[in-house]
Amino acid sequence: MINMFAYNIPFASIFIMMVAAIVTPLLPKRSRIPEKLSCYAIALVAVLSAYLLYALTYPGQSLSFNFPMGHFPAPWGNELRAGPLEAVLSLVFCVAMLLSLTGNFSSTAEDIAPGRRQIFCVLVNLLTASLLALTYTNDLFTAYVFIEINTIAACAIVAVKEGAETARAALRYLVMSLVGSGLVMIAICLLYDLTGHLLMQNMHGAILVLVTTKSYMIPLTVSLALITAGLAIKSALYPFASWLPDAHGTSTNASSAILSGLVLKGHIFTIIKIFYRVFGLDVIHMLRMDTAIFILGLVAMIMGSVHALRQNNVKRMIAWSSVAQVGYIFLGVGLNTTAGIAAACLHIIVHACVKPMLFTAAGGLSNAAGHKKGLHALMGTFYVNTWAGLGLIAGACSMMGIPGFAGFASKLSLTLASFDSSVVVWALAALATSSVLNALYYVPAVIVIMTHHKDAHKNFTAPKPTKLYKFSMFIFLTLNFYLGLFCVPLLRLITRGVNVL
Amino acid sequence: MLEKLLLNHYEAAAVILSGIGLTNLLLQRNLIKKIIGLNIMDTAVYLFLAAKGYVEGRAAPILIENGSGGWLTSSALYVNPVPAGLVLTGIVVSVSVTAFALALTLKLYESYGTLNIDEALLKMTEEQEQLEAVIEEADEEVLS
Amino acid sequence: MIVIEWLLLIFLIVCAVAVSISKNLLNSVIIFMSYSLVMAVIWVLLRSPDLAITEAAVGAGVTSVLFFLALRKIGQLGHKDDEKSE
Amino acid sequence: MNNILTLAPVLFPIITGFALFSRPIFEDRHIYVGVMTFATSIITFCAAFMTSGELITLWRVTDSLSIAFRLDYPARAFSCLVAFIWPLVTLYAFEYLRRRPPVDRFYAFFMSTFGILIGVACAANLLTLYLFYELMTFMTLPLVMHEQKRESIRATVSYLLYSLTGAALALGGFFFFQVYGVSMDFTPGGVLDIAKITAGHNESMILTVTFLTLVGFGAKAGIVPLHAWLPTAHPQAPTPASAVLSGLITKAGVIAMFRVVYYVVGAEFLRGTWVQYAVLGMAALTIFTGSMMAYIEKHFKKRIAWSSVSQVSYVVFAMMLLNADGINGAVLQIAAHAMSKSCLFLSAGVVIYCTLRGANYHYVDQIRGVGKELPITMTCFALASLSLIGLPVTGGFAAKWYMASGALELGRVGVFGVVVLMISALLTAGYLLPIVTDAFFPGEDYDYEHVVPFKLPLNMKLPLLLLSAGAVAVGLFAGVLVNFAGGKIISVLL
Amino acid sequence: MFDVMTVRNFLLIGCAVFLSATIFLCLMRAALGPRFSDRVIAANIIGTKIILLIAVLSLIIGQSYLVDVCLIYAVINFLSVVVLARSVIEKKEGE
Amino acid sequence: MNEELKNIWRAFFNWVMGNGPRPENEVIPPEPPPDLPFTQKPHDKYTRFHEATLKERYNQWLEIHGLHIFAILYTGLSVLTCIVIVSLLLATVAELPPFGHERNPANNEVIRRYVEHGGHETGAQNIVAGLILDYRAFDTFGESAVLFTAAVSVLMLLGASRRNKTDTHSLPSSNAMDAYSIHAPPMRHHTFRKDDVILRAVASLSIPVILMMGCVVVINGHLSPGGGFSGGAILSTALILCANAYGFERVHEFFNERTFIVSSSTALMIYALSKGYSFFTGANHIHSVIPKGTIGNILSGGLILPLNICVGLIVAGTLYGFYALFSEGDM
Incomplete structure (x- = not known):
């Protein structure tokens, strides 16, 4: 058994964020209080998640537990479920969210009209709450509801920056997301009809019965395909990723960081949970979904980078790179082994730490270049905002998979995981190609920002990065190196988490 | 297959409707129609779900008095209440989404004067080009 | 009874198709409104009165009103074809 | 102490190099850079002669993977070579870069490259090697694109593309070796788990992987399929950078191949397989192509760069012979080529630097009569050329001698190799000697009246003299080197 | 054979079928109706028919709470038509 | 064909030669201005997209x-x-199980428990109300949060638009895009006519009725069909009708943006806290102090009645808010 305090943490963390979101509109407008409230709430949840992680991995404690939401246990009421993996992910989500907010504090203030800042905070809180709920939930319909909250909040967070471009991007994002959630909803209905349950474990039992009796195989396959496709659209798997660069490239930096680093990951983790907890890996393999996911992941890894190569706008470039990175995660999921899913989860964490850093860095750099985002406009900005420059360099190294940086750890574990399966050659080839392509667009960016140019910014006096910016960047960099150097205990933890998922 | 479809006529209709809705959502070029498509799809899915909860010859899930101050609680009397609950939640979600999407559409129209997302893109790209040309000129002036 | 079910379901499908192919936005919205109205009868037939009430209030009421307001804002109400014969 | 001394040559220059970015602390760049570079050299020599060659683990990434260093004998030899050449080139750079800002960045990356090169040499496992190999690519990018012209940036991107493709191939190999090896630490004779491989009938797969890894690492050395960046990128870099790029950094690729062949896969495993012959064939092809292209090429620095393509392949050729004479030849060739090629580039740089006639000498036919203005420079150039051609007594001769005798051990294939070597030597003479003769004997119509001998600054003269002397000395003391190689390296490996 | 309940049920179901069949005619008017007022009135009539249909169904199924649904329907249908009509009238006046 | 072959050969040669010496007769393109690396010059119209x-x-x-x-x-x-x-x-x-059959997999023990014990476990006569507000209350909480999110987002999108016009706060990156608002036809802002006698007469009659009906639906949510959501929608209908008949100013006298935000947030807060209490006690096996009441009474169903009232308030406010924002751009 686990102690009382830790037992209530999953519920408490969702609840805290929800309450923070609800209270925020009541706070005085045009002040900094809402932002501070969000930051403190997220920090509190991060601390709680860290404690939960500690409690769950403490020797002698049970590794995972269920938390009934209300007076009625499992098949009758809703339920949350927490294990090491969920705890790690919620910790990472909160930390990355907090750093994205603090790192972009000043650019948020510039981009968002004062009247909207309060609403931005509400949306951030709701987004965090929905991410936490997606992480912890053990019920498919709850997952759907929170996916919808996530969708609306994510689109609104794109549109929070005033301007025609963002409205268009948000609308595009919204339409694609709605297609996705429609498919998910149809699939949930089919699954409910076939199993009579909405809770993941009970569904799993019913599906195993169906599979052993070979009944209802077509509906089962179709529902799996629909739910995967729906969530894949939301998590920007390549052929469905056309909305992503618009949405992530035009919004304010904090929004881009949050969307790229975290929102996609919430959906991907939901897919992982559905694969692992609802269907089970054997059924997935039997229905051939693993191969499909694997191939799509491969394609995404290459095509995301190819698109990124053609971008001239640094934020769009980073956004397309997210598409490639999502491909890595799906590659891991498509391996359909515990090791593969653990590697995918590690990459989720790595990417959740690196991508916000890259966006924050890009924001800092384009700020230093006078709000220009074209690649050539960033020339020499390293010397104006060194912290941002360091962030971009570290992020680039990480994305290229240089040993010692976060990205290498996940690439290594992905490769090692793929050695167990028959597709190792494909996985290796794709990893290698994607790394080279990553380098081909990140290194020129790094070169540009490090290219000295005396006259380019003469007319523009760039603001110095604030202390908060430096601090967030420092934490980001530390996290990056930490993940690169100490990935083994983390990977072990994740593997334990996946085993009890 | 056809007689099975005739047996499951609610589901079949729901599926056709959701197909139409999805197609509208994906391929209509007019945003208002896209949003109507979204609504059609949502209601179709709810229809599907509610049809799955129906059981022939049973009453709505509101307890009936048995005449002696008690309540009839036999599960053979009432239809499945779960789909109704889920659909209630779903309807709220779809209203919220519709309102949000319409608000965004109005925003888009305010900026671009069109309800077509591709036309908006085209306009934006042209503008972007002019903008970039200006920026480039300025850059070159600074550099030279 | 089954005849009513069939009629209503076919009505829904016809409405959906008409919405998709209709050229006039106002027309689409009006047809969509009747779609929601009929949907409420189907909820009654499926023994879900809760849904019927909600659909009545939301589908026929609020959603249609929102659509009308959106159309009014973008100046699509009162298409020229409509005014010709008046 | 032992630990610190092993790590110091790697870490010290990187740290001191990046310290250059912090502006206010150091006022005079040149003194700082000079002192630190010489200090690094001294530390390197100390490390090479005073440590016991233990495994020093800097960081343990996973249970089986770590960042570790070991100064074994090949590492020591190569570090000494680097530590000898690097300060000289730095000295030269002080004068050369005086008019080519931004110097801070150049020195910062130049110094860190020093450390990273030593890191490549004394990496104790494949992960460390890969890490430093990649870092070397990134650290040398700013050197190549120092001028920031369109051409140099294009060259940089091509350099990047080829190097990364190579590194990606090598990374694939790395993963395979990790799965099929007993450990990742370099062990003479290889680390492959032969039992596991034979049990799974994976020999041909491992051979393919080895081949791909060698091709990948060969990118840095300019071996044929991935060679095209070298003649573009090297001439674009400022001369000191191209000197070390051609002289030393190409050798890093060779070192990496050497580690893979002898320390990971094992010579036994490769001997007589198609991989050996394929790599030999590629090397021979590169030797011939490089010489031929250099012969055709008219651009001065490009000609020398093409010559590097050819000469570095000699080392690969010798190494892949997989016998004692081959290794001897490789060791000699590395030393001789490093010295003479650095010397050639530096001389070329001097010629370009001295714009006495108001025009840069970029093409070989503009060089006529330069020997009258720059007698010392062109003498050093001649000496280095002779060493490259392989005139007896010079380093190149000794190297080629051992190479040829090693090749003949292989039978018919070897004879073919020897023929290629001969032809290439002739071509080398054909593309280097005309420069020398043109420079010293410009012909009847040359305007001898207006010749003003250029006064070369000491910090340009000294490196030239020392390097050309070194190129000859390798030949003179070939016996010592061979003894060293035979006693310390070959006995362990074969 | 012809007891009252059967006849009543038969009549009710006949009514319901008739109502649902005539909805199609209204839909046709709503879709084709050349004038704006045609469409609005068609929509309104569909609403009225639905109210009737639900009332009839409440008799058939025998559950009284369906009358509540009818009431709510009447209100809402009125509202949406009011909003629509007002919007259009204002537009006309604006021109 | 011949030309293509030549090109291929040239490419091959260039590769072998490492972009080596140029053919003598090749025209060297003019050097683009230096010091502008990575600027992709526009070649033709389409490469720019x-x-x-x-x-x-x-x-x-x-x-x-x-x-x-x-x-x-x-x-x-x-x-x-x-x-x-x-x-x-x-x-x-x-392939699915047949429609309306009682042996379908969906009609399992979960449903049996809901129906057979739902009455005394939740105290609600309407099983659906008991289901969504007690058994699966977390979903419903999420649903209210969705509505709240949408309300906040729409308020942000449409509500701020008018105020920002007067705001001098200009955004550095969006100034280029502002040009579009010139091209777009102006948005229509209407003012309602206030002399519509018929509508006023009908409204004055029907608004009290509608309000009462909404309250009945909300309060009887656990006894009969309906509940917070549908009741709230009906209440909002009354507000909309009022605004239509008497103009927005009349409604704004008692319901403006601040009231909306305060009432919705407070109601949602009460909802969240009471549900939080129930979740917390339930999960930790603490006995909840809230009485269930007798089935069939108004005061029964434990928390369901207050929750329904909260939801009704939220929904009424939000839906009226949508209406106001959509038609006026302000509340």
Whole structure:
């Protein structure tokens, strides 16, 4: 058994964020209080998640537990479920969210009209709450509801920056997301009809019965395909990723960081949970979904980078790179082994730490270049905002998979995981190609920002990065190196988490 | 297959409707129609779900008095209440989404004067080009 | 009874198709409104009165009103074809 | 102490190099850079002669993977070579870069490259090697694109593309070796788990992987399929950078191949397989192509760069012979080529630097009569050329001698190799000697009246003299080197 | 054979079928109706028919709470038509 | 063909030679201005559409060449997609358990418990109300949060627009885009006519009735069909009607943006806290102090009645808010 305090943490963390979101509109407008409230709430949840992680991995404690939401246990009421993996992910989500907010504090203030800042905070809180709920939930319909909250909040967070471009991007994002959630909803209905349950474990039992009796195989396959496709659209798997660069490239930096680093990951983790907890890996393999996911992941890894190569706008470039990175995660999921899913989860964490850093860095750099985002406009900005420059360099190294940086750890574990399966050659080839392509667009960016140019910014006096910016960047960099150097205990933890998922 | 479809006529209709809705959502070029498509799809899915909860010859899930101050609680009397609950939640979600999407559409129209997302893109790209040309000129002036 | 079910379901499908192919936005919205109205009868037939009430209030009421307001804002109400014969 | 001394040559220059970015602390760049570079050299020599060659683990990434260093004998030899050449080139750079800002960045990356090169040499496992190999690519990018012209940036991107493709191939190999090896630490004779491989009938797969890894690492050395960046990128870099790029950094690729062949896969495993012959064939092809292209090429620095393509392949050729004479030849060739090629580039740089006639000498036919203005420079150039051609007594001769005798051990294939070597030597003479003769004997119509001998600054003269002397000395003391190689390296490996 | 309940049920179901069949005619008017007022009135009539249909169904199924649904329907249908009509009238006046 | 071969050979040679010596007769293009690395110069119109997918380029092509082919193709594509999706799903439906059968997998022990014990476990006569507000209350909480999110987002999108026009706060990056508002036809801002006698008469009669009906639906949510959501929607209808008949100013006297935010947030807060209490006690096996009451009474169902009232308030406010924002751009 686990102690009382830790037992209530999953519920408490969702609840805290929800309450923070609800209270925020009541706070005085045009002040900094809402932002501070969000930051403190997220920090509190991060601390709680860290404690939960500690409690769950403490020797002698049970590794995972269920938390009934209300007076009625499992098949009758809703339920949350927490294990090491969920705890790690919620910790990472909160930390990355907090750093994205603090790192972009000043650019948020510039981009968002004062009247909207309060609403931005509400949306951030709701987004965090929905991410936490997606992480912890053990019920498919709850997952759907929170996916919808996530969708609306994510689109609104794109549109929070005033301007025609963002409205268009948000609308595009919204339409694609709605297609996705429609498919998910149809699939949930089919699954409910076939199993009579909405809770993941009970569904799993019913599906195993169906599979052993070979009944209802077509509906089962179709529902799996629909739910995967729906969530894949939301998590920007390549052929469905056309909305992503618009949405992530035009919004304010904090929004881009949050969307790229975290929102996609919430959906991907939901897919992982559905694969692992609802269907089970054997059924997935039997229905051939693993191969499909694997191939799509491969394609995404290459095509995301190819698109990124053609971008001239640094934020769009980073956004397309997210598409490639999502491909890595799906590659891991498509391996359909515990090791593969653990590697995918590690990459989720790595990417959740690196991508916000890259966006924050890009924001800092384009700020230093006078709000220009074209690649050539960033020339020499390293010397104006060194912290941002360091962030971009570290992020680039990480994305290229240089040993010692976060990205290498996940690439290594992905490769090692793929050695167990028959597709190792494909996985290796794709990893290698994607790394080279990553380098081909990140290194020129790094070169540009490090290219000295005396006259380019003469007319523009760039603001110095604030202390908060430096601090967030420092934490980001530390996290990056930490993940690169100490990935083994983390990977072990994740593997334990996946085993009890 | 056809007689099975005739047996499951609610589901079949729901599926056709959701197909139409999805197609509208994906391929209509007019945003208002896209949003109507979204609504059609949502209601179709709810229809599907509610049809799955129906059981022939049973009453709505509101307890009936048995005449002696008690309540009839036999599960053979009432239809499945779960789909109704889920659909209630779903309807709220779809209203919220519709309102949000319409608000965004109005925003888009305010900026671009069109309800077509591709036309908006085209306009934006042209503008972007002019903008970039200006920026480039300025850059070159600074550099030279 | 089954005849009513069939009629209503076919009505829904016809409405959906008409919405998709209709050229006039106002027309689409009006047809969509009747779609929601009929949907409420189907909820009654499926023994879900809760849904019927909600659909009545939301589908026929609020959603249609929102659509009308959106159309009014973008100046699509009162298409020229409509005014010709008046 | 032992630990610190092993790590110091790697870490010290990187740290001191990046310290250059912090502006206010150091006022005079040149003194700082000079002192630190010489200090690094001294530390390197100390490390090479005073440590016991233990495994020093800097960081343990996973249970089986770590960042570790070991100064074994090949590492020591190569570090000494680097530590000898690097300060000289730095000295030269002080004068050369005086008019080519931004110097801070150049020195910062130049110094860190020093450390990273030593890191490549004394990496104790494949992960460390890969890490430093990649870092070397990134650290040398700013050197190549120092001028920031369109051409140099294009060259940089091509350099990047080829190097990364190579590194990606090598990374694939790395993963395979990790799965099929007993450990990742370099062990003479290889680390492959032969039992596991034979049990799974994976020999041909491992051979393919080895081949791909060698091709990948060969990118840095300019071996044929991935060679095209070298003649573009090297001439674009400022001369000191191209000197070390051609002289030393190409050798890093060779070192990496050497580690893979002898320390990971094992010579036994490769001997007589198609991989050996394929790599030999590629090397021979590169030797011939490089010489031929250099012969055709008219651009001065490009000609020398093409010559590097050819000469570095000699080392690969010798190494892949997989016998004692081959290794001897490789060791000699590395030393001789490093010295003479650095010397050639530096001389070329001097010629370009001295714009006495108001025009840069970029093409070989503009060089006529330069020997009258720059007698010392062109003498050093001649000496280095002779060493490259392989005139007896010079380093190149000794190297080629051992190479040829090693090749003949292989039978018919070897004879073919020897023929290629001969032809290439002739071509080398054909593309280097005309420069020398043109420079010293410009012909009847040359305007001898207006010749003003250029006064070369000491910090340009000294490196030239020392390097050309070194190129000859390798030949003179070939016996010592061979003894060293035979006693310390070959006995362990074969 | 012809007891009252059967006849009543038969009549009710006949009514319901008739109502649902005539909805199609209204839909046709709503879709084709050349004038704006045609469409609005068609929509309104569909609403009225639905109210009737639900009332009839409440008799058939025998559950009284369906009358509540009818009431709510009447209100809402009125509202949406009011909003629509007002919007259009204002537009006309604006021109 | 010959030319192509030549090109291939040249490319091959260039590769072998490492972009080596140029052929003598080749025209060297003029050097672009130095010091501008990585600027991709525009070569022609289409290379500039970086993220434009093939489809969008196709659109542009069609815009030049007339849209008629495109329209046909588009319709064809739509119909095809529709048919594919529908046939796939129909094949699925044909395999599903039969409609309305009582042995379907969905009618399992979960349902039995809901129906048989739902009455005394939740205290609600309407099982659906008990289900959504007690058994699966977390979903419903999420649902209210969705509504709240949407309300906040719409308020942000439409509410701020008017105020920002007067705001001098200008955004550095969006100034280029502002040009579009010139091209777009002006948004219509209408003022309601206030002399509509018929409407006023009807409204004055029906608004009290509607309000009362809304309250009944909300309060009887656990006894009869309806509940917070539908009741709230009816209440909002009354507000909308009021605004229509008497103008917005009349409604704003008692319901403006601040009231809306305060009432919705407070109601949602009460909802969250009471549900939080119930979740917490339930999960930790603490006995809840809230009495269930007797089934069939108004005061029964434990927390369901207050929750319904909260939801009703939220929904009424939000839906009226939507209406106000959509028609006036302000509350």
